[in-house]
Amino acid sequence: MAGYPPGSGSGYGYGAPPPSAYPAPPAYGSPFAALVPSAFPPGTDPSLVSCFQLADQDGSGFIDDMELQRSLSSYNQTFSLRTIHLLMYLFTNTNTRKIGPKEFTSVFYSLQNWRGIFEKYDSDRSGKIDASELREALLSLGFSVSPVVLELLVSKYDKSSGMNKAIEYDNFIECCLTVKGLTEKFKEKDIAYSGSATFTYEAFMLIVLPFLVA
């Protein structure tokens, strides 16, 4: 099996992530840990605050999966509940399916960023990007994947049955979330940044299962 340690001449392996506004993940523990209530970061666009407050009908400080789905669709970002669950998992690091102001803001600005990247690489405005454009898009997000991983991603996230493999916006987001999430989980275990990581069976199952069908 070929290994591609970061910084090796092969050019594969994961790259350094771009500077990020995401909070550091909480210490590893039960995936059902409670969410800490949060506030909007200073300077958040007031319309985003209103949007969250409109969705948070009971004023609990949290919105659920259906509420997040509706909120994002009002910004023309339409996703399946599966993608919404993956977003909630990765931005809260829990399986509680509730999201507060701080995480909502991170989700919103990340999606804006990813939409910009998608549109940059979808130069013919077809609403789809192909394998080599996906590779470039992931690179610009700081993730460098090998040709075999790229082929697997395209075969997973191309939901059309056309001859020319291509990925639509919502599947692109799910693909980005998956690559980002799995890479971050791997790097948490690769403390020496060696390109290899050791997992107990328990940790392996707890890391992988949340990415499966939600």
Add this chain to the structure above:
Amino acid sequence: MAGYPPGSGSGYGYGAPPPSAYPAPPAYGSPFAALVPSAFPPGTDPSLVSCFQLADQDGSGFIDDMELQRSLSSYNQTFSLRTIHLLMYLFTNTNTRKIGPKEFTSVFYSLQNWRGIFEKYDSDRSGKIDASELREALLSLGFSVSPVVLELLVSKYDKSSGMNKAIEYDNFIECCLTVKGLTEKFKEKDIAYSGSATFTYEAFMLIVLPFLVA
């Protein structure tokens, strides 16, 4: 993080798999490796051979995902295409989405075995099993999961919205396939049977991605 090496006093970690009729997985390589043509094992039920030959309309020696789905439903085993893809991946160890006589036979007899286990634990014939029954069912298949992993599995594979968490037959099969598949992939890397395994980033991605949404 708690680790549960097999054989430790904690009672968790993966158990030895039951004696298995599955072929040994091919050497680790491209997930798009070609399938080797195969034959029915001696003594295969002739009605199973007929069923396969009926599905294999072009006589190629392979059937595809839709054909497998139709064949199994004629035995009252009805699955989503997602579950069918997971079955095909795990019984061929490739992503080609074609399956030959030998793998078809393994799929069929494994499903018969799993159905028997499901019915044994669904003692009230509700068509559903709960968390503690799932734990027993997985144990009888040779897989011992911790309470945290069990909770995660139930939250993933209970697709009802009821208050009482319970898993239906098709989701039970998907759950079994996932636990079996991930455990086997982990064990391939845990050569010393220590309960820990080391992965390169490339291997980690190639192992996990095929389990994601198909």
